[in-house]
Amino acid sequence: MAEKLAQYIASGRNLFVITEPGSQNIVAPLLQPLGIQTSDSVITEESRDYAPDFILARFADSAGTIAPRLSGYKADKGVVSMVGTSAISFKDTAGFHTVPLLVSKNNQAPGGGGAT
Secondary structure (H helix, E strand, O other), rough: HHHHHHHHHHHOEEEEOOOOOOOHHHHHHHHHHHHHEEEEOOOOOOOOOOOOOOOEEOOHHHHHHHHHHHHHHHHOOOEEEEEEEEEEEEEOOOOOOOEOEOOOOOOOOOOEEEEO
């Protein structure tokens, strides 16, 4: 499977990554060669109205490079609600360019981003 994924990306196609807590052992072998690591912990945010694991992620400054329409969501201060999400960290490596899609209030990247 990892070989097919590497061939897919090497052909110039894009990859959209979404993870959830508890999936680290499954996705790590696929994501590590791309410079992407998942966190073991759940992102939490302080809120007087919501549970700590309910986050309102905002669109990253770079979201518009994935699709121009996303720039409008960023400009309109659009949010995506998520419950029980884990963070991902990334670095550009091995010829792949990573573009964050969403960030939480504390600037952690929820498990959603693109690699090209």
